[in-house]
Amino acid sequence: MTDFSSSSPIKVAEEPMADVAATITASTSVGGQCEPQVGNQTTIEIERRTSNLADPDHAKLGGNDVANGASTTEGADPANTTQAIGSIEVGVDTEKKSKKKRKPAKKKIGKNVTGFEEFYADAPITPEEARKEKKELYDTSRGFPDRIEECLQRYRANRRMDVERTMMFNKYLWLGGIDSSQRQFTGFAEDREALAKADAVEIRQMTATDFVGGSGSRFYDLRGSENWFVDFTGIVKGFLSRTIPSIYLYDEAANQLAAGTIKNFLNYVLMHDVCPEYEDDIQAARAICDIAPLELRMTHDLLNELPGNFNAIANSLFTDRLVDKLDITENFDKLLMFRFAVLLSPLSGDVKKKFLSFKDPSTNKVVNTKEETYQVIEKIKLSRAKVKENQQELEKAGHSGKWNPTGVIKVKPSIIEFGYDNLPRADEVDLSNALPEDYLVEEELLVKFEKGMKIKAVVCELDFGIRFIKEIKDVRVSFDLFLPQMLMENWKDPVPNDRPPPSVSNPNVEENAMDDDE
Structure with missing residues (x-):
């Protein structure tokens, strides 16, 4: 069937057919089909005039019986039909339904802002808010515990922390002696009436989790405040050097996340002038946050790459005694590499002269082996010009590729503190008179050392004064610091025990008490 438009009349020519006059009332569906309906939604008037047709029942509309889709108008007189070429006029009146246009949803500005973006800046505050912060909230007449508690609660309310960042920040606060455990009115508060009547400040105080004392x-x-002192730098050092590595071992993304979170908090403290008396200390703590991710990566690399090629050659020659088998070409090449590394290094001239005084290398031996902890106090490397000059001289002598430039790390004995009773503490050992020692390492390893780093290693000393690293045990960053608070992590306050202790007459009293509890 021909599809009729709903906008303008369409005339379709038909072949001569029976004289039929019909008025069809139908409602047009979306698909273009017509259904009989009483009403005036759509009127199709069909007038056909033909002559000399005996059977008027064969009147058709587009090849389909009229009876299938329409009804003949009552009162039509077939005798008055005349022969003509009929036409069909269709007029469609469509009710235009108003369609509501959906407006695109407005994006909420700042919905996904966490406050930890690289170029994030806190929203400006009004003069009244600034006056209140300076004269009331953070006035120096208030004690530091009250000011830092107010700062922490306001800071957390203005930042959107995910689970991992929250865990890190809570660990940092715990090291500083601040409790951030969950309390009442967190999550879904049961007292909804109290929350409905409270203003923004009261809600923040009700839902706060950070309290000092x-x-x-x-x-x-507060009752034992004489045992505590404010140290922003120390807490940051202990947190980034001990707490984060103990949780993540080495995870570069976690190191950056932890350092960035703490620096963001310190920036907030500085911007709001919470404790101006500790500004220098806070600036030093921020500097630790900047260098921490890089140094943690360097210590991880050193732990995996030390003792290095030179120290490995020295160990194989004088500990495994390959120096006694110099008739093997490989062993002789190792001896050449060892000698070139020593003689072309920045070691002192006295050490080199003593080394050259030994004509037979097979007579050299290890005279001392020990496990020691050192702190790096200086590192010495050759200049680029000197390295290039040495390489040219070796090429002329036919020893190209047998020298890898080495530098010197000067170290002194030190201690990596852990707080255990069976290990010495820094204040129990006097190392002020300890003499520095020199160790050779390749330049690619030398650049990864920083002044103040600590290493724990098994070292050997040869009879002509050269020392080498046999095995590396531990490497610590330059800002490594043990905090006594770390020992309190799993501490529980003692409570009175009303159970009797085991005795000769009743040795199983504890087991019986446990059975009773069950």
Whole structure:
């Protein structure tokens, strides 16, 4: 069937057919089909005039019986039909339904802002808010515990932390003696009426989790404040050098996340002038946050790459005694590499003269082996010009490729503190008179050392004064620091025990008590 438009009349020529006059009332569906319906939605008037047709029942519309889709108008007189070429006029009146246009949803500005973006800046505050911060909230007449508690609560309310960042920040606060455990009115608060009546400040105070003092002996206590002192730099050092590596081992993304989170908080403290008396200390703590990810990566690399090629050759020659088998070409090449590394290094001239005084290398031996902890106090490397000159001289002598430039790390004995009873503490050992020692390492390893780094290693000393690293045990960053608070992580305050102790007459009293509890 021909599809009719709903906008303008369409005339379709038909062949001569029976004289039929019909008025069809139908409602047009979306698909173009017509259904009989009483009403005036759509009127199709069909007038056909033909003559000399005996059977008027064969009147058709587009090849389909009229009876299938329409009804003949009552009162039509077939005798008055005349022969003509009929036409069909269709007029369609369509009710235009108003369609509501959906407006695109407005994007909420700042919905996904966390406050930890690289170029994020806190929203400006009004003069009244600035006056309140300076004269009331963070006035120096208030004690530091009150100011830093107010700062922490306001800071957390203005930042959107995910689970991992929250965990890191809570660990940082715990090291500083601040309790950030969950409390009442967190999550879905049961007292909805109280929350509905409270203003923004009251809601923040009700939902706050950061409090200074009054949380037990594991945290800062106002009654024992003489045992605590403010040290932003120390807490950051301990957090980034001990706490984060103990959780993540080595994870570069976690190191950057932790350092960035703490620096963001310190920036907030500085911007709001919370404690101006500790500004220098906070600036030093921010500097630790900047260098921490890089140094943690360097210590990880050193732990995997030390003792290095030179020290490995020295160990094989004088500990495994390959120096006694110089008739093997490989062993002789190792001896040449060892001698070139020593003689072309920045070691002192006295050490080199003593080394050259030994004509037979097979007579050299290890005279001392020990496990020691050192702190790097200086590193010495050859200039680029000197390296290039040495390489040219070796090429002329036919020893190209047998020298890898080495530098010197000057170290002195030190201690990596852990707080255990069976290990010495830094304040229990006097190392002020200890003499520095020199160790050779390749330049690609030398650049990864920083002044203040600590290494724990098994070292050997040869009879002509050269020392080498046999095995590396540990490498620590330059800002490594042990904090006594770390020992309080799993501490529980003792409580009175009303159970009797085991005795000769009743040795199983504890087991019986446990059975009773079950």
